[in-house]
Amino acid sequence: MSVFIRDIYQMPQGQEFEDFFLIESAEIKKHRTGEPYLRLIISDRTGTLPVLWWKPPKDADLTIFKKGDVVFISAYVEIFQGNVQPKIKSMRHAQEGEFAEDKFISKSRFDIEEQFTKLLEIIETIKNPYLKKLLEVIFYDDEISSAFTKAPGGKFIHHASIGGLIEHTLGVVEICEVVAKRYKSIDRDLLITAAILHDIGKIHEYSIKIAIDRTDEGILLGHIYTGSELIAKKIDEIEGFPKELKMKLLHCILSHHGEYEYGSPKRPKTLEAVALHFADALDSKVKGYEEHIERELGEEKGWTKRHFAYDVPIYFDGEINYE
Ligand SMILES: [Fe+2]
Ligand SMILES: [Fe+2]
CATH class of the missing domain: 2.40.50.140 (Nucleic acid-binding proteins)
Known part of the structure; x- marks a missing residue:
């Protein structure tokens, strides 16, 4: 054992x-x-x-x-x-x-193929033809989709597992759906597209050999830059893609970490950008707590050591409610 x-x-x-x-x-x-x-x-x-x-x-x-x-x-x-x-x-x-x-490395507890099918179903619900086309161009690209389904969401803080990126992406999309329903001024198609694409740059940020490691590209450029670059390139392949829509979508990607000190080159300045930022923070933080409990306590009741990034010890009652 x-x-x-x-x-x-x-x-x-x-x-x-x-x-x-x-x-x-x-x-x-x-x-x-x-x-x-x-x-x-x-x-x-x-x-x-x-x-x-x-x-x-x-x-x-x-x-x-x-x-x-x-x-x-x-x-x-x-x-x-x-x-x-x-x-x-x-x-x-x-x-x-x-x-x-x-x-050395855990796998997402969700089935990766099922999650990818779910992602394609969500893309089907996008009504704006340009955003839908963009998502199709990206996710029907075999190289991108295969990297996207394997990639982790992080090295240690949250979703540090094979399949962690798609798990996190769907988590953020689900939260954004709720927010878009609640606030009628939000452009739902833009918010969901931004949620799907917000961490796409992470397909280049990590390598998985024995454990998860950051690549040179990840360290030197980071997923906010590489993701924005990939999205901008794909947009430019689509004829007639509206300039303002491109700007609003890229703004969501560039501001999704919320604050300059978290590596965000921009702070959120649209409804969709602020909604995406908090949906991302919510999904990553709750999952980060969950992974810290799993690492430290397994299924035991008690307190973890202080979390190295969130700076608090976490209490867990030992109840696991996975279906
Ligand atoms: Fe991110
Ligand atoms: Fe994220």
């Missing part, structure tokens, strides 16, 4: 464990005597953990352990100044096929 990092944090001093983990960082340090030791940050899909290889064998080559490697670690728990910091007894690289992929 797999040993997950969330369980190691609960283990008592001295408890032994062994399993496969991913190296997030590796640093060779020196004891006062000059002997080398290794300080690693390891991870799996439930979190990260610092570990020390305090007394590696004298002939061990510590330089071969690098970020991105999967290793088999045998270790025991040490609690140092109140913090869990296990010590490694032995470690080796994993062979291909030796470990289960879902140790």
